[in-house]
Amino acid sequence: MPVTIDTYVIVSMVLFSLGVMGVMLRRNAILVFMSVELMLNATNLALASFANQWGSESGHLFVFFIITVAAAEVAVGLALIVAIFRSKKSINIDELHQMEG
Amino acid sequence: MLELVIVLVMALAIVSAFLMLITNNAVHSALFLIVTMMCIAFLFLTLNAPFLAMIQITVYAGAIMVLFLFVIMLLGADKLDAATVETPPERRYRLFLPLATALGFALIVMLGAVILGGRPLDREVPGRTPQIRVINAAPDAGEFEVHTPDGVLVSGVPFREASAFVDVPAGETRLLVHFEAQDRMQEISVALEPNSTSTLIVYGEGAEPQITVVADDISTIEESRSSRVAVFNAYGTPISMIDPRSEFDENDTIVLIPELAPGQISDTFYVETGAIDWTFVNAANTSERLFRLNEHEIGIDDSELILFIGEPTISGANAIVRPSALPIIVEARPSFGGPRAIGYMLFTDFMLPFQLLGLLLLASMVGAIVLTHREAERAKGRGVGRRRVSRPLVNVIASQVGHEVTTATEEPAQLPEKMGE
Numbered sequence: 272m273p274v275t276i277d278t279y280v281i282v283s284m285v286l287f288s289l290g291v292m293g294v295m296l297r298r299n300a301i302l303v304f305m306s307v308e309l310m311l312n313a314t315n316l317a318l319a320s321f322a323n324q325w326g327s328e329s330g331h332l333f334v335f336f337i338i339t340v341a342a343a344e345v346a347v348g349l350a351l352i353v354a355i356f357r358s359k360k361s362i363n364i365d366e367l368h369q370m371e372g
Numbered sequence: 373m374l375e376l377v378i379v380l381v382m383a384l385a386i387v388s389a390f391l392m393l394i395t396n397n398a399v400h401s402a403l404f405l406i407v408t409m410m411c412i413a414f415l416f417l418t419l420n421a422p423f424l425a426m427i428q429i430t431v432y433a434g435a436i437m438v439l440f441l442f443v444i445m446l447l448g449a450d451k452l453d454a455a456t457v458e459t460p461p462e463r464r465y466r467l468f469l470p471l472a473t474a475l476g477f478a479l480i481v482m483l484g485a486v487i488l489g490g491r492p493l494d495r496e497v498p499g500r501t502p503q504i505r506v507i508n509a510a511p512d513a514g515e516f517e518v519h520t521p522d523g524v525l526v527s528g529v530p531f532r533e534a535s536a537f538v539d540v541p542a543g544e545t546r547l548l549v550h551f552e553a554q555d556r557m558q559e560i561s562v563a564l565e566p567n568s569t570s571t572l573i574v575y576g577e578g579a580e581p582q583i584t585v586v587a588d589d590i591s592t593i594e595e596s597r598s599s600r601v602a603v604f605n606a607y608g609t610p611i612s613m614i615d616p617r618s619e620f621d622e623n624d625t626i627v628l629i630p631e632l633a634p635g636q637i638s639d640t641f642y643v644e645t646g647a648i649d650w651t652f653v654n655a656a657n658t659s660e661r662l663f664r665l666n667e668h669e670i671g672i673d674d675s676e677l678i679l680f681i682g683e684p685t686i687s688g689a690n691a692i693v694r695p696s697a698l699p700i701i702v703e704a705r706p707s708f709g710g711p712r713a714i715g716y717m718l719f720t721d722f723m724l725p726f727q728l729l730g731l732l733l734l735a736s737m738v739g740a741i742v743l744t745h746r747e748a749e750r751a752k753g754r755g756v757g758r759r760r761v762s763r764p765l766v767n768v769i770a771s772q773v774g775h776e777v778t779t780a781t782e783e784p785a786q787l788p789e790k791m792g793e
Binding site: 286315326329331332340342 | 379382402420499722746
Protein backbone atom coordinates (compact mmCIF):
# COMPACT_ATOMS: atom_id res chain seq x y z
CA MET A 272 0.00 0.00 0.00
CA PRO A 273 1.64 3.25 -1.05
CA VAL A 274 1.92 5.88 1.64
CA THR A 275 -0.26 8.82 0.67
CA ILE A 276 -1.90 11.62 2.60
CA ASP A 277 -4.78 9.23 3.29
CA THR A 278 -2.48 6.98 5.30
CA TYR A 279 -1.39 9.86 7.46
CA VAL A 280 -4.98 11.01 7.98
CA ILE A 281 -6.09 7.49 8.92
CA VAL A 282 -3.23 7.19 11.44
CA SER A 283 -4.18 10.57 12.80
CA MET A 284 -7.81 9.51 13.17
CA VAL A 285 -6.87 6.30 14.97
CA LEU A 286 -4.58 8.16 17.36
CA PHE A 287 -7.28 10.74 18.01
CA SER A 288 -9.83 8.00 18.77
CA LEU A 289 -7.39 6.33 21.15
CA GLY A 290 -7.04 9.69 22.88
CA VAL A 291 -10.82 10.03 23.19
CA MET A 292 -10.98 6.53 24.64
CA GLY A 293 -8.33 7.46 27.16
CA VAL A 294 -10.22 10.56 28.25
CA MET A 295 -13.40 8.53 28.72
CA LEU A 296 -12.05 5.36 30.29
CA ARG A 297 -9.13 6.31 32.49
CA ARG A 298 -9.80 7.43 36.06
CA ASN A 299 -6.41 8.96 36.79
CA ALA A 300 -6.48 12.70 36.06
CA ILE A 301 -2.87 12.70 34.84
CA LEU A 302 -3.63 9.92 32.38
CA VAL A 303 -6.68 11.82 31.17
CA PHE A 304 -4.35 14.72 30.58
CA MET A 305 -1.90 12.56 28.64
CA SER A 306 -4.77 11.32 26.48
CA VAL A 307 -5.65 14.93 25.67
CA GLU A 308 -2.02 15.41 24.59
CA LEU A 309 -2.35 12.37 22.36
CA MET A 310 -5.42 13.93 20.72
CA LEU A 311 -3.51 17.17 20.13
CA ASN A 312 -0.66 15.20 18.58
CA ALA A 313 -3.06 13.42 16.25
CA THR A 314 -4.44 16.78 15.14
CA ASN A 315 -0.91 18.06 14.54
CA LEU A 316 -0.17 15.08 12.33
CA ALA A 317 -3.27 15.75 10.24
CA LEU A 318 -2.44 19.45 9.93
CA ALA A 319 1.14 18.73 8.86
CA SER A 320 0.00 16.26 6.22
CA PHE A 321 -2.54 18.76 4.85
CA ALA A 322 0.14 21.48 4.76
CA ASN A 323 2.41 19.13 2.83
CA GLN A 324 -0.37 18.29 0.38
CA TRP A 325 -1.22 21.92 -0.33
CA GLY A 326 2.35 23.19 -0.30
CA SER A 327 1.41 25.91 2.15
CA GLU A 328 3.15 26.54 5.42
CA SER A 329 0.08 27.84 7.26
CA GLY A 330 -0.57 24.31 8.52
CA HIS A 331 2.89 24.22 10.04
CA LEU A 332 2.19 27.49 11.81
CA PHE A 333 -0.99 26.03 13.29
CA VAL A 334 0.95 23.01 14.53
CA PHE A 335 3.47 25.38 16.08
CA PHE A 336 0.67 27.27 17.84
CA ILE A 337 -0.96 24.05 19.05
CA ILE A 338 2.31 22.83 20.52
CA THR A 339 2.76 26.13 22.36
CA VAL A 340 -0.80 26.18 23.64
CA ALA A 341 -0.37 22.57 24.77
CA ALA A 342 2.68 23.58 26.79
CA ALA A 343 0.70 26.35 28.49
CA GLU A 344 -2.23 24.02 29.08
CA VAL A 345 0.00 21.37 30.65
CA ALA A 346 1.57 23.93 32.98
CA VAL A 347 -1.79 25.14 34.26
CA GLY A 348 -3.42 21.71 34.24
CA LEU A 349 -0.67 20.05 36.23
CA ALA A 350 -0.72 22.94 38.70
CA LEU A 351 -4.45 22.31 39.10
CA ILE A 352 -3.88 18.60 39.59
CA VAL A 353 -1.25 19.26 42.23
CA ALA A 354 -3.58 21.70 44.00
CA ILE A 355 -6.46 19.20 43.92
CA PHE A 356 -4.18 16.43 45.15
CA ARG A 357 -3.10 18.58 48.09
CA SER A 358 -6.63 19.26 49.24
CA LYS A 359 -8.31 15.94 48.33
CA LYS A 360 -5.36 13.52 48.63
CA SER A 361 -6.60 11.93 45.40
CA ILE A 362 -6.62 12.63 41.70
CA ASN A 363 -9.18 9.99 40.85
CA ILE A 364 -11.70 11.88 38.77
CA ASP A 365 -14.54 9.70 40.08
CA GLU A 366 -14.00 11.17 43.54
CA LEU A 367 -13.94 14.74 42.34
CA HIS A 368 -17.65 15.40 42.21
CA GLN A 369 -18.04 18.62 44.15
CA MET A 370 -19.11 20.21 40.87
CA GLU A 371 -21.85 17.54 40.59
CA GLY A 372 -20.16 16.13 37.49
CA MET B 373 11.91 1.00 1.43
CA LEU B 374 11.11 4.37 2.96
CA GLU B 375 7.42 3.58 2.66
CA LEU B 376 7.91 0.37 4.62
CA VAL B 377 9.70 2.31 7.35
CA ILE B 378 6.93 4.90 7.42
CA VAL B 379 4.26 2.21 7.77
CA LEU B 380 6.25 0.52 10.54
CA VAL B 381 6.63 3.81 12.41
CA MET B 382 2.90 4.49 12.04
CA ALA B 383 2.14 1.04 13.44
CA LEU B 384 4.55 1.65 16.33
CA ALA B 385 2.84 4.97 17.07
CA ILE B 386 -0.59 3.35 17.23
CA VAL B 387 0.59 0.33 19.25
CA SER B 388 2.38 2.44 21.83
CA ALA B 389 -0.62 4.81 22.08
CA PHE B 390 -2.78 1.75 22.77
CA LEU B 391 -0.32 0.43 25.36
CA MET B 392 -0.38 3.86 26.98
CA LEU B 393 -4.11 3.45 27.39
CA ILE B 394 -4.17 -0.04 28.85
CA THR B 395 -1.17 -0.07 31.16
CA ASN B 396 -1.92 0.46 34.84
CA ASN B 397 1.32 2.18 35.76
CA ALA B 398 1.26 5.92 35.04
CA VAL B 399 5.03 6.07 34.51
CA HIS B 400 4.79 3.37 31.85
CA SER B 401 1.95 5.33 30.24
CA ALA B 402 4.15 8.42 30.06
CA LEU B 403 7.01 6.44 28.51
CA PHE B 404 4.70 4.93 25.89
CA LEU B 405 3.39 8.40 25.10
CA ILE B 406 6.98 9.56 24.53
CA VAL B 407 7.43 6.72 22.02
CA THR B 408 4.27 7.84 20.20
CA MET B 409 5.52 11.41 20.10
CA MET B 410 8.89 10.34 18.73
CA CYS B 411 7.10 8.40 15.99
CA ILE B 412 5.04 11.47 15.15
CA ALA B 413 8.25 13.53 14.98
CA PHE B 414 9.57 11.05 12.41
CA LEU B 415 6.32 11.33 10.45
CA PHE B 416 6.76 15.14 10.48
CA LEU B 417 10.18 14.61 8.87
CA THR B 418 8.61 12.57 6.09
CA LEU B 419 6.03 15.35 5.61
CA ASN B 420 8.71 17.97 4.78
CA ALA B 421 8.38 19.58 8.21
CA PRO B 422 11.86 19.34 9.76
CA PHE B 423 11.30 22.31 12.05
CA LEU B 424 8.12 20.80 13.49
CA ALA B 425 9.96 17.52 14.02
CA MET B 426 12.59 19.34 16.07
CA ILE B 427 9.94 21.16 18.11
CA GLN B 428 8.00 17.94 18.59
CA ILE B 429 11.04 16.25 20.09
CA THR B 430 12.29 19.13 22.24
CA VAL B 431 9.04 20.68 23.45
CA TYR B 432 6.64 17.75 23.44
CA ALA B 433 8.72 14.64 24.05
CA GLY B 434 11.19 16.66 26.11
CA ALA B 435 9.78 19.51 28.14
CA ILE B 436 6.11 18.53 28.44
CA MET B 437 6.75 14.88 29.20
CA VAL B 438 9.40 15.78 31.78
CA LEU B 439 6.75 17.89 33.47
CA PHE B 440 4.31 14.97 33.38
CA LEU B 441 6.81 12.51 34.81
CA PHE B 442 7.82 14.99 37.49
CA VAL B 443 4.23 15.46 38.64
CA ILE B 444 3.55 11.71 38.53
CA MET B 445 6.54 11.03 40.75
CA LEU B 446 5.80 14.03 43.00
CA LEU B 447 2.27 12.89 43.74
CA GLY B 448 3.21 9.22 43.84
CA ALA B 449 0.38 8.80 41.39
CA ASP B 450 1.92 5.99 39.39
CA LYS B 451 -0.41 3.31 40.75
CA LEU B 452 -3.46 5.35 41.60
CA ASP B 453 -5.66 3.63 39.05
CA ALA B 454 -5.27 0.30 40.80
CA ALA B 455 -6.31 1.78 44.15
CA THR B 456 -9.53 3.17 42.76
CA VAL B 457 -12.56 3.24 44.97
CA GLU B 458 -14.82 0.70 43.41
CA THR B 459 -17.57 2.35 41.45
CA PRO B 460 -20.01 0.03 39.76
CA PRO B 461 -19.20 -0.05 36.05
CA GLU B 462 -22.78 0.61 35.02
CA ARG B 463 -22.67 3.87 36.97
CA ARG B 464 -19.23 4.76 35.64
CA TYR B 465 -20.01 4.32 31.97
CA ARG B 466 -23.74 5.04 31.99
CA LEU B 467 -23.38 8.50 30.47
CA PHE B 468 -20.59 7.56 28.13
CA LEU B 469 -22.26 4.60 26.50
CA PRO B 470 -24.41 6.42 23.91
CA LEU B 471 -21.67 8.98 23.26
CA ALA B 472 -19.01 6.31 22.80
CA THR B 473 -21.30 4.32 20.50
CA ALA B 474 -21.98 7.39 18.35
CA LEU B 475 -18.31 8.37 18.17
CA GLY B 476 -17.19 4.84 17.37
CA PHE B 477 -19.81 4.58 14.66
CA ALA B 478 -18.70 7.93 13.21
CA LEU B 479 -15.09 6.76 13.17
CA ILE B 480 -15.97 3.55 11.32
CA VAL B 481 -18.03 5.49 8.77
CA MET B 482 -15.25 8.01 8.18
CA LEU B 483 -12.56 5.34 7.87
CA GLY B 484 -14.76 3.42 5.46
CA ALA B 485 -15.40 6.55 3.41
CA VAL B 486 -11.69 7.27 3.15
CA ILE B 487 -10.63 3.72 2.35
CA LEU B 488 -13.47 2.60 0.09
CA GLY B 489 -14.80 5.80 -1.41
CA GLY B 490 -11.83 6.49 -3.64
CA ARG B 491 -9.60 9.30 -2.57
CA PRO B 492 -11.73 12.20 -1.33
CA LEU B 493 -8.64 14.07 -0.14
CA ASP B 494 -6.74 13.78 -3.39
CA ARG B 495 -7.68 16.96 -5.18
CA GLU B 496 -5.94 19.13 -7.68
CA VAL B 497 -3.63 21.28 -5.62
CA PRO B 498 -3.28 24.80 -6.99
CA GLY B 499 0.23 26.13 -7.36
CA ARG B 500 1.44 29.38 -5.94
CA THR B 501 0.24 32.47 -7.80
CA PRO B 502 2.86 33.69 -10.26
CA GLN B 503 4.72 36.78 -9.18
CA ILE B 504 6.36 39.57 -11.11
CA ARG B 505 8.55 42.51 -10.21
CA VAL B 506 9.59 45.60 -12.13
CA ILE B 507 13.17 46.84 -12.46
CA ASN B 508 13.89 50.35 -13.71
CA ALA B 509 17.17 50.25 -15.62
CA ALA B 510 16.36 53.13 -17.96
CA PRO B 511 18.08 56.35 -16.86
CA ASP B 512 15.94 58.69 -18.97
CA ALA B 513 12.55 56.99 -18.70
CA GLY B 514 11.18 59.11 -15.89
CA GLU B 515 8.11 58.02 -13.97
CA PHE B 516 6.15 55.06 -15.30
CA GLU B 517 3.31 52.83 -14.22
CA VAL B 518 2.73 49.17 -15.03
CA HIS B 519 -0.91 48.20 -15.56
CA THR B 520 -2.67 44.91 -15.86
CA PRO B 521 -6.16 44.82 -17.37
CA ASP B 522 -7.43 44.92 -13.76
CA GLY B 523 -5.58 48.04 -12.67
CA VAL B 524 -2.25 49.48 -11.63
CA LEU B 525 0.27 46.81 -10.75
CA VAL B 526 3.41 48.79 -9.90
CA SER B 527 4.17 52.48 -10.04
CA GLY B 528 6.89 54.91 -9.07
CA VAL B 529 9.96 52.69 -9.34
CA PRO B 530 13.03 54.98 -9.33
CA PHE B 531 16.03 54.40 -11.57
CA ARG B 532 18.38 51.63 -10.31
CA GLU B 533 15.64 50.19 -8.10
CA ALA B 534 13.36 47.17 -8.23
CA SER B 535 9.82 46.83 -6.96
CA ALA B 536 8.74 44.03 -4.66
CA PHE B 537 7.26 40.88 -6.14
CA VAL B 538 3.52 41.25 -6.75
CA ASP B 539 0.97 38.57 -7.55
CA VAL B 540 -0.38 38.33 -11.09
CA PRO B 541 -3.07 35.83 -12.09
CA ALA B 542 -1.71 32.83 -13.96
CA GLY B 543 -2.15 32.49 -17.68
CA GLU B 544 -1.87 34.91 -20.58
CA THR B 545 -1.70 38.49 -19.30
CA ARG B 546 -1.27 41.80 -21.11
CA LEU B 547 0.96 44.24 -19.27
CA LEU B 548 0.88 47.92 -20.18
CA VAL B 549 3.71 50.26 -19.31
CA HIS B 550 2.66 53.90 -19.25
CA PHE B 551 5.50 56.44 -19.41
CA GLU B 552 4.11 59.57 -17.84
CA ALA B 553 6.71 62.06 -19.10
CA GLN B 554 6.01 61.27 -22.73
CA ASP B 555 2.45 59.97 -22.15
CA ARG B 556 3.40 56.90 -24.15
CA MET B 557 2.01 53.39 -23.75
CA GLN B 558 3.93 50.23 -24.44
CA GLU B 559 2.37 46.80 -24.29
CA ILE B 560 3.83 43.39 -23.65
CA SER B 561 2.05 40.06 -23.48
CA VAL B 562 3.28 37.39 -21.09
CA ALA B 563 2.23 33.84 -20.28
CA LEU B 564 2.73 33.20 -16.58
CA GLU B 565 2.84 29.68 -15.17
CA PRO B 566 1.84 28.91 -11.58
CA ASN B 567 4.78 28.91 -9.12
CA SER B 568 6.87 31.05 -11.51
CA THR B 569 8.51 34.37 -10.83
CA SER B 570 9.45 36.81 -13.54
CA THR B 571 10.89 40.26 -13.90
CA LEU B 572 9.77 43.09 -16.14
CA ILE B 573 12.82 45.15 -17.05
CA VAL B 574 12.56 48.67 -18.44
CA TYR B 575 15.94 49.38 -19.99
CA GLY B 576 17.85 51.35 -22.60
CA GLU B 577 19.05 54.92 -22.77
CA GLY B 578 17.17 57.71 -24.43
CA ALA B 579 13.60 58.81 -24.27
CA GLU B 580 12.15 55.58 -25.65
CA PRO B 581 13.21 52.73 -23.40
CA GLN B 582 12.50 49.12 -24.20
CA ILE B 583 10.66 46.64 -22.04
CA THR B 584 11.06 42.91 -21.72
CA VAL B 585 9.93 40.16 -19.37
CA VAL B 586 12.41 37.50 -18.31
CA ALA B 587 11.93 34.45 -16.14
CA ASP B 588 13.54 34.95 -12.77
CA ASP B 589 14.43 32.12 -10.46
CA ILE B 590 14.14 32.82 -6.72
CA SER B 591 13.40 29.25 -5.69
CA THR B 592 15.14 27.57 -2.77
CA ILE B 593 18.92 27.24 -3.14
CA GLU B 594 20.07 23.74 -2.25
CA GLU B 595 23.82 24.43 -2.22
CA SER B 596 25.12 25.61 1.12
CA ARG B 597 26.80 29.01 1.45
CA SER B 598 26.15 30.11 -2.08
CA SER B 599 23.98 32.43 -4.14
CA ARG B 600 22.37 32.31 -7.54
CA VAL B 601 23.47 34.87 -10.12
CA ALA B 602 22.11 35.77 -13.54
CA VAL B 603 23.22 38.59 -15.82
CA PHE B 604 20.98 40.72 -18.04
CA ASN B 605 22.44 42.84 -20.81
CA ALA B 606 20.70 46.21 -20.87
CA TYR B 607 23.57 47.79 -22.82
CA GLY B 608 23.68 48.63 -26.51
CA THR B 609 26.26 46.09 -27.63
CA PRO B 610 26.86 42.38 -27.01
CA ILE B 611 28.99 41.80 -23.94
CA SER B 612 30.96 39.02 -22.42
CA MET B 613 31.76 38.43 -18.78
CA ILE B 614 35.09 37.15 -17.49
CA ASP B 615 36.65 36.44 -14.14
CA PRO B 616 40.18 37.94 -14.40
CA ARG B 617 41.45 36.09 -11.29
CA SER B 618 44.95 37.50 -11.52
CA GLU B 619 45.61 41.11 -12.46
CA PHE B 620 48.91 40.31 -14.09
CA ASP B 621 48.41 37.03 -15.90
CA GLU B 622 46.25 37.37 -18.98
CA ASN B 623 46.02 33.60 -19.48
CA ASP B 624 44.49 33.02 -16.05
CA THR B 625 41.08 34.52 -16.91
CA ILE B 626 37.97 32.39 -16.93
CA VAL B 627 35.19 33.22 -19.40
CA LEU B 628 31.92 33.04 -17.47
CA ILE B 629 29.57 34.22 -20.22
CA PRO B 630 30.99 34.01 -23.75
CA GLU B 631 28.49 36.32 -25.38
CA LEU B 632 25.27 38.00 -24.25
CA ALA B 633 23.25 39.92 -26.81
CA PRO B 634 21.40 43.12 -25.80
CA GLY B 635 18.10 42.40 -24.10
CA GLN B 636 19.10 38.82 -23.22
CA ILE B 637 19.44 37.14 -19.85
CA SER B 638 22.20 34.65 -19.17
CA ASP B 639 21.83 31.21 -17.66
CA THR B 640 21.79 31.22 -13.89
CA PHE B 641 24.87 29.98 -12.12
CA TYR B 642 25.67 29.38 -8.48
CA VAL B 643 28.51 31.23 -6.81
CA GLU B 644 30.08 30.61 -3.45
CA THR B 645 29.87 33.33 -0.83
CA GLY B 646 32.68 35.87 -1.00
CA ALA B 647 34.00 38.80 -3.00
CA ILE B 648 34.06 38.64 -6.79
CA ASP B 649 35.95 40.72 -9.31
CA TRP B 650 34.06 39.90 -12.46
CA THR B 651 34.69 42.09 -15.44
CA PHE B 652 32.42 42.91 -18.36
CA VAL B 653 34.17 43.16 -21.70
CA ASN B 654 33.09 43.92 -25.23
CA ALA B 655 32.15 40.61 -26.86
CA ALA B 656 33.63 41.69 -30.20
CA ASN B 657 36.89 42.84 -28.69
CA THR B 658 37.59 41.07 -25.42
CA SER B 659 40.53 43.28 -24.54
CA GLU B 660 38.17 46.25 -24.22
CA ARG B 661 37.15 46.21 -20.59
CA LEU B 662 33.86 47.95 -19.96
CA PHE B 663 33.17 47.60 -16.26
CA ARG B 664 34.56 45.75 -13.32
CA LEU B 665 32.51 44.60 -10.33
CA ASN B 666 35.08 45.66 -7.80
CA GLU B 667 35.06 43.44 -4.71
CA HIS B 668 31.36 42.76 -5.10
CA GLU B 669 30.14 40.71 -2.14
CA ILE B 670 28.04 37.62 -2.83
CA GLY B 671 25.76 36.79 0.09
CA ILE B 672 24.22 33.54 1.28
CA ASP B 673 20.99 32.23 -0.22
CA ASP B 674 20.46 35.31 -2.37
CA SER B 675 19.06 35.48 -5.86
CA GLU B 676 21.01 38.11 -7.67
CA LEU B 677 20.26 39.64 -11.03
CA ILE B 678 23.08 41.80 -12.35
CA LEU B 679 21.96 44.26 -15.01
CA PHE B 680 24.64 45.64 -17.24
CA ILE B 681 23.47 49.14 -18.11
CA GLY B 682 24.69 52.31 -19.75
CA GLU B 683 24.42 55.27 -17.43
CA PRO B 684 24.75 58.81 -18.72
CA THR B 685 27.09 60.88 -16.59
CA ILE B 686 25.88 64.27 -17.85
CA SER B 687 22.33 64.86 -18.90
CA GLY B 688 21.66 66.87 -22.03
CA ALA B 689 22.76 66.74 -25.62
CA ASN B 690 26.40 65.81 -25.16
CA ALA B 691 25.77 63.07 -22.62
CA ILE B 692 28.53 60.57 -22.09
CA VAL B 693 27.18 57.08 -21.56
CA ARG B 694 29.30 55.09 -19.17
CA PRO B 695 28.83 51.35 -18.71
CA SER B 696 27.83 50.33 -15.23
CA ALA B 697 26.46 47.30 -13.41
CA LEU B 698 23.31 47.24 -11.34
CA PRO B 699 23.00 44.28 -8.98
CA ILE B 700 19.44 43.60 -7.84
CA ILE B 701 19.50 41.24 -4.86
CA VAL B 702 16.58 39.42 -3.28
CA GLU B 703 16.65 36.58 -0.83
CA ALA B 704 15.85 33.22 -2.33
CA ARG B 705 12.79 31.44 -1.04
CA PRO B 706 13.50 29.51 2.17
CA SER B 707 13.09 25.75 2.00
CA PHE B 708 9.59 24.46 2.64
CA GLY B 709 8.88 23.79 6.30
CA GLY B 710 12.33 24.89 7.42
CA PRO B 711 12.98 27.22 10.35
CA ARG B 712 13.48 30.25 8.10
CA ALA B 713 10.17 29.76 6.32
CA ILE B 714 8.32 29.35 9.63
CA GLY B 715 10.10 32.38 11.06
CA TYR B 716 9.18 34.54 8.07
CA MET B 717 5.53 33.57 8.35
CA LEU B 718 5.52 34.17 12.11
CA PHE B 719 6.84 37.67 11.61
CA THR B 720 4.57 38.55 8.70
CA ASP B 721 1.19 36.87 8.28
CA PHE B 722 0.95 35.36 11.78
CA MET B 723 2.27 38.25 13.85
CA LEU B 724 -1.05 38.87 15.66
CA PRO B 725 -1.69 35.23 16.62
CA PHE B 726 1.93 35.06 17.76
CA GLN B 727 1.40 38.05 20.06
CA LEU B 728 -1.81 36.54 21.43
CA LEU B 729 0.07 33.32 22.04
CA GLY B 730 2.64 35.24 24.04
CA LEU B 731 -0.12 36.75 26.16
CA LEU B 732 -1.65 33.32 26.68
CA LEU B 733 1.68 31.90 27.82
CA LEU B 734 2.12 34.80 30.22
CA ALA B 735 -1.37 34.24 31.61
CA SER B 736 -0.67 30.54 32.06
CA MET B 737 2.58 31.30 33.89
CA VAL B 738 0.71 33.60 36.25
CA GLY B 739 -2.03 30.98 36.59
CA ALA B 740 0.41 28.22 37.47
CA ILE B 741 2.11 30.42 40.07
CA VAL B 742 -1.15 31.60 41.64
CA LEU B 743 -2.67 28.11 41.78
CA THR B 744 0.29 26.51 43.54
CA HIS B 745 1.17 29.54 45.65
CA ARG B 746 -2.24 29.79 47.34
CA GLU B 747 -2.28 26.11 48.17
CA ALA B 748 1.28 26.18 49.46
CA GLU B 749 0.56 29.16 51.69
CA ARG B 750 -2.48 27.51 53.23
CA ALA B 751 -0.53 24.30 53.85
CA LYS B 752 2.37 26.24 55.32
CA GLY B 753 0.16 28.16 57.74
CA ARG B 754 -1.43 24.94 58.97
CA GLY B 755 1.90 23.17 59.46
CA VAL B 756 3.48 26.02 61.40
CA GLY B 757 0.53 26.32 63.76
CA ARG B 758 0.59 22.66 64.57
CA ARG B 759 4.29 22.52 65.16
CA ARG B 760 4.36 25.48 67.51
CA VAL B 761 1.33 24.65 69.59
CA SER B 762 0.88 20.90 69.68
CA ARG B 763 4.41 19.66 70.31
CA PRO B 764 4.99 21.53 73.61
CA LEU B 765 1.37 21.08 74.63
CA VAL B 766 1.61 17.31 74.46
CA ASN B 767 4.55 17.48 76.85
CA VAL B 768 2.73 19.89 79.15
CA ILE B 769 -0.41 17.75 79.29
CA ALA B 770 1.64 14.60 79.78
CA SER B 771 3.44 16.08 82.76
CA GLN B 772 0.21 17.38 84.31
CA VAL B 773 -1.88 14.25 83.74
CA GLY B 774 0.95 12.06 84.87
CA HIS B 775 1.11 9.57 82.01
CA GLU B 776 2.32 9.61 78.45
CA VAL B 777 0.02 11.14 75.87
CA THR B 778 0.99 9.29 72.74
CA THR B 779 -1.59 10.50 70.24
CA ALA B 780 -2.19 14.17 69.71
CA THR B 781 -5.65 15.35 70.63
CA GLU B 782 -8.24 15.02 67.87
CA GLU B 783 -8.85 18.75 67.60
CA PRO B 784 -5.69 20.78 67.94
CA ALA B 785 -7.76 23.96 67.67
CA GLN B 786 -9.13 23.37 71.17
CA LEU B 787 -5.76 23.02 72.77
CA PRO B 788 -5.05 26.69 73.42
CA GLU B 789 -8.32 27.00 75.38
CA LYS B 790 -7.32 24.13 77.66
CA MET B 791 -4.02 25.76 78.29
CA GLY B 792 -5.80 28.97 79.17
CA GLU B 793 -7.63 27.18 81.98
